[in-house]
Amino acid sequence: MIDENRILETFLEYVQIDSETLNEHNMAERLLLDLRELELETWTDDAGAKIGSNARNVYARLAGDPALEPRLFSAHMDTVKPGNSIKPFVSDGVITSGGDTILAADDKSGICGIVEALRTIIKEGIPHPTIETLFSISEEGGLNGAKNADYRTLSAKKAFVLDSGGNVGTIITSAPGQTKIFATVTGKSAHAGGAPETGISAIQAAASGIAAMKLLRIDDETTANIGTFKSEFATNIVPATAVIVAEARSRSEEKLERQTAHMIECLEAACRRYGATLECKTETSYLGYSHRQDSQIVKEATRACESLGLEPLYRASGGGSDANVMNHNGLTALVLGTGMEKGHTTSESITVKNLIDTARLCLALMTGN
């Protein structure tokens, strides 16, 4: 049985450990301590050094029945800003922050669910397969902990990632891939009053390219957005450069390619029209994935939800998570909802019920009960 007071207490403690992205050191140390207290085998990697974080990805293993398939449970340790000095409040079964910070239910609800399920298994001696955990750094803003994780140290091929909104029972069956476009439009400077006809306005060319683009919601599985448009000159100078950073996402690889190409073509055409030059670089932020509803891992999550009386709810995600990286690194990874609400805002909250249900779901998935 999940200890409802213990998980709430752990959650309130964990959210008060500052761990904004790249500053996860204290959270990682605390988790290592808690996992070792359970006598789990723990280890770390050198992901932090590669990405400029003061922490490492934290792994743990609880060896179990070798006849059963090992499984990985994962959640991320970092939070968005403002995530320091969080003061959680519990009122009427709902946990919130003081209103001046996030709550960090994203993703400490996932961490607590996993840790509480492990504590329950160990305390009650419940039979289980080998259970591994990966608590990642720097998920927010780039999945960089997961991208630099050492998957060779894991034996599990199946992973459950506790990191989504939606009541417990929410099963994310697919997530988009994302491409970033970094473009620099170069025109020619000239005195805007004296000889503007000898100049080429980079702002005009870039803006004309952007104006021709299909952006925002493209279709039910594709989106696109310009995040940065930078060019600042005095008004008496024809601007020589403009920098654009944009993204496209789609759950269809083909559509993602098409949208990315479309955005670049718009810029190219505008540059040709104005005689400007375009320098363009694209970067794959992460790849998408999709699990069929009748796939083994979705069926398993469905069974676990039903065994707990939780209604399974299948959803496609509009964003990436560590599971995007895992699904392309030899694991089959499924994202599950923990009930976190209004993530990435100072109104973030989670109900105590969802927190407890997250642990119950982890326990069911860990033990097959």
Ligand SMILES: [Zn+2]
């Ligand atoms: Zn998250």
